[in-house]
Amino acid sequence: MRLILNGKKAGLPEVRAAIIQARQSGPVEVRVTWEGGDVERLVREAVADGCSRLVAAGGDGTVNEVVNALMALPAGQRPELAILPLGTANDFARGCGLPESLSGALFLAQQGEAVPVDCGRANEHHFINMATGGFGARITATTPEALKNFLGGGAYTLNGLLQALRFNPYQGTMVTEQGPLQAAAIVGAVGNGCQAGGGQLLCPNARINDGLLEVVALLAFPASALDQVVREIRQPAADNQYVRWLQVPWAEYHSDTPVPINLDGEPIETEKVRFEVCPGALDLVLPPDCPLLDP
Numbered sequence: 001m002r003l004i005l006n007g008k009k010a011g012l013p014e015v016r017a018a019i020i021q022a023r024q025s026g027p028v029e030v031r032v033t034w035e036g037g038d039v040e041r042l043v044r045e046a047v048a049d050g051c052s053r054l055v056a057a058g059g060d061g062t063v064n065e066v067v068n069a070l071m072a073l074p075a076g077q078r079p080e081l082a083i084l085p086l087g088t089a090n091d092f093a094r095g096c097g098l099p100e101s102l103s104g105a106l107f108l109a110q111q112g113e114a115v116p117v118d119c120g121r122a123n124e125h126h127f128i129n130m131a132t133g134g135f136g137a138r139i140t141a142t143t144p145e146a147l148k149n150f151l152g153g154g155a156y157t158l159n160g161l162l163q164a165l166r167f168n169p170y171q172g173t174m175v176t177e178q179g180p181l182q183a184a185a186i187v188g189a190v191g192n193g194c195q196a197g198g199g200q201l202l203c204p205n206a207r208i209n210d211g212l213l214e215v216v217a218l219l220a221f222p223a224s225a226l227d228q229v230v231r232e233i234r235q236p237a238a239d240n241q242y243v244r245w246l247q248v249p250w251a252e253y254h255s256d257t258p259v260p261i262n263l264d265g266e267p268i269e270t271e272k273v274r275f276e277v278c279p280g281a282l283d284l285v286l287p288p289d290c291p292l293l294d295p
């Protein structure tokens with residue numbers, strides 16, 4: 001087992017202590033990143049060295065980098081993936097129900113079973129957790145707290161909805177196997193995992209082994225429809241008027257203007273994007289009671 005450890009966290013005494021402890025149960029090799037781009041090289045080196053299990057040790061960004069490096073390899077050559085969550089949000093790890101303690105997560109990484117899970121793809125980029133678009137892509141940086149609560153679904157606030165009214169929607173077309181939807185969207189999320197933005201449960205029905213992505217879109221709504229929007233947030237359905245929830249293997253989005261999209265926390269900007277699920281593409285070490293696994 002080899003850790004690919006984000007260098008930002010390498011000096012933390014608790015990380016060092018957890019690794020020393022884990023070494024009592026079996027060999028743990030560590031490679032540390034210095035900057036962006038190192039992960040890909042370290043993953044290739046691990047594969048060349050015959051490593052069968054890699055641990056992405058860092059936040060959502062590190063997990064995303066390791067996932068992209070693994071997906072660049074032919075399917076049969078990808079080592080199993082485990083996660084040691086060391087970020088501030090750790091949205092994917094939390095959604096998967098990974099142990100919060102470093103020693104617990106490392107113990108699972110060493111002893112746990114890997115199961116095939118899906119990976120998401122957005123054009124040529126991969127994501128394991130979620131793509132968000134529209135103002136949601138900037139959720140951590142610029143979104144007021146009330147709006148974050150609104151995006152949390154259950155914990156919406158009236159204030160959050162009122163804020164959403166003031167956002168300029170993105171005019172575009174979403175095409176899925178259920179047909180085209182031409183609409184002005186305020187925010188959209190495409191989830192393989194369920195939560196993003198630091199604990200916001202945007203895709204509550206997403207599962208990582210169902211061969212589907214959950215698409216959620218909040219369409220522009222007039223102030224007079226506020227009550228209806230609130231009702232629709234509480235009752236996810238494909239035929240809602242303003243808050244759409246779909247489960248699809250792919251979805252395409254076209255817009256006349258570039259839309260900011262955030263993939264597991266990494267920003268891109270594009271006018272045309274095809275989201276696609278890559279079923280069972282990665283073997284991920286998960287706790288037996290992982291809430292994101294379909295039985």
Ligand SMILES: Nc1ncnc2c1ncn2[C@@H]1O[C@H](COP(=O)(O)OP(=O)(O)OP(=O)(O)O)[C@@H](O)[C@H]1O
Nearest residue numbers: 007008033034036058059060061062087088089090
């Ligand atoms: N030694 C290093 N020092 C600083 N930054 C680094 C180092 N090595 C890699 N990085 C950068 O760290 C970023 C990833 O950080 P991290 O894994 O904490 O993600 P995150 O998205 O901030 O996590 P979370 O949202 O879960 O808190 C990448 O952009 C990568 O380029």
